[in-house]
Amino acid sequence: MAPHSPGTDQIETLLWIGFVAAAIVVVAVVVGLVYALRRYRAQRGAEPRHLADSRRVQFRVGATLTVFAAAILVLSIVFTDRAREKAPTGTAGLQVAHSEPLQIAVTGQQWLWRYDYPNEAFSYYKLVVPVDTAVELNLVSTDVIHTWNVPDLAGKADAVPGKTNHLFFRADEEGSYFGRAATLSGQAYAAMRAEVEVVSPQTYETFLEQRKNEIQAAQDRVVGLVEGGEAP
């Protein structure tokens, strides 16, 4: 994984903080345990030392653990809030009115993602977004629960029927980013992939226009067939 959005930068930092915290815990327990078991292996006739059980020691250990937990909690909240910040569209990005993020509706269905763009164009499987542009994904599902997951650009978010979930990112580099759906959704779950293609704003506009024309042409053709009596 390599972060390519301000949000995933923050997540990456938090992941390292979490890793350090986890490592401290494991090392403390393993070192303490191995020391105790090796050093105090009973010799013949050895008697255990009297247990000096003091409240003060328990209190100190408890206080240390509380400080440790509180520190992790505070750091998590700080970095989570930063990761949730909606970075505004940069200078190289697509300039949308009122500097609102670009709204894209994402619909999960077995076993494909559908993306609906602001100009009523839509695409399947591949999401095309402009570089350096604030993008907000509004996720829902038409059937079962799916999880949209492109790790380089954003965290995961579940697409649930009947309730909209939101994801936000701003891709910093053109290119293709891949991910796999992350909630078991039936037989072809493992084949359900997501791709995001980050392009320049011009390419994005062209793509949208082209998609819209193609969809319009296809619909016109169907309307023509119906009117000509060839289709019901």
Place this chain on the structure above:
Amino acid sequence: MSAVNGQPELVVDGFPPQRRRWVQIATGADHKDIGRVMVVAALGFLFMALVELLLMRLQLAIPENTFLAPVTFNRMLSLYGATAIFLFAIPLALGILYYVAPLQIGARGTALPRLGQLGMWLYLAGATVLYTGFLYTPSEAGVNPLPPLSGIAFLPNNGVDAWCAATGLATLGFVLIAIDLVATLRTLRAPGMAWRRLPVFSWAAAICSWLLVVIGPVMLAAITMLLIDRNFDGIFFAGDAGGSPLLWEHLSWIFLSGAYALILIFALAAIAEIVSALARRPLAGRSVVICSLAAIAVLCTLAWMQNMLTAPIGIGWMYFAMTMALALIVPFGLVFFNLIATLIGGAVQMRAPLLFAAGAIVSISIGLAAEIEHSMVAAAWQLNNTVDASAATHFALVGGGVFGGFAALYWWFPKMTGRTMGESLARISFWTMAIGMLATFVPLFLAGGLEGEVIDAYKYFAGEGVSTYNLISSIGAFVLAAGILMTLVNAILSRGGGAEAGHDPWGGDSLEWFALSPPEPHNFDLLPDVRSARPLRDIREAIRHRTARAEARARESQTVA
């Protein structure tokens, strides 16, 4: 009894006719028989869970493998989850608690024995439903069958119904046994056995039972709703008709988080007994450990939304879940600290139960440490539903259920059967399991944490950079399984052929070691007055004291003569 010639007289007819053993087990309501049945059944299902795990690991050994069809893989996955949680881990913990706790408190039985017996039969009935479901159409909805996938529209065969019936029957059984344990601990403690003198493991029995009484009905409600949705056009979990799929997530995760706590509380309490007896000293910070175990039960259950951090639930709920999950660092840390503090300065005898206890401590701490990262909200957005989560859960629950469960098995096997389990096979089994455990799940940490490999998938692709991790993990799973099998074989062989244990093989301090091995049906002929938290040590001291006095008197009388 009979009266001869109308005159009242005492007639001894001899012992009541001995019923056949299996009739006795099936119809009697002895907590020891029930506990043993549950332990044996749970170990059998551990074997089944291993078979299912190995089949899935074979499929995942190489990229884009076609060893199992996707639908078969999903069935194995569903079966594995239900077997490991509902048919192995919980009943093993509950079976041992139900066997040992009444003995530890000096009770001659349980308070509501028929309830416990019904609980055992419901568990066995649930297991039967799950494994007969395997013969026709098992569930394909995964470890936690989330609606709408588990709804009738997407899985129209009866697999999910069978899953619901199986886990529902088993859960109801666990709740009934828990009620019996709560009542027993409340009413049948021996004279002088105040709560403050209760052994840690019996405290764990009380905590786990109360926990089950709280979380069990939540799961039963969820299962009932799912059955109504599936079979009677219900809309509890229908997102477009007034219900919500998130409701199932909340209810099922409350139960599963509580069950996670239950397995760890059971394991840590058993480890506390083992560590204290084999270090030859009382448990450090006894009351702190007991309070911590209770806190774990509460906080862990309240952290249920830690599993839902990618769901549309609002950031406030996410922070609540994170706070509860991170607060667990304090009670867990205090328990680990006191276990190690008991060993430091002790005269440690490295017997098999202590070896497995140490393995459990390490494994659980790795799992919980990884779980810290899964609780940190933004980090969880990245790590959630990757195989990193799978590895964290397995380190904690295999650490608690298998390493901790085996520590408890090695520890109380002499009490249950009168025989000690083989020590050298135990050592080989332990080290094989330890190597297998690390080889199976450490690569999954890397595949999930670094490469983001997703959970529950029947295949991965060669270009994703996870092929090596998965191959090592699959090989490790076979090593782990071999290690586990050695202990199962050890138990089978030792049952008839192990060394005679005597009533107190470890020099324990609690009352179960005062009973015979195996105990009489009524547990104790005679109950001592409990004067401290270490009643058996008091008895040993009293005997030593009296013997010394008698010897001194004998010497005195000789000099006079």
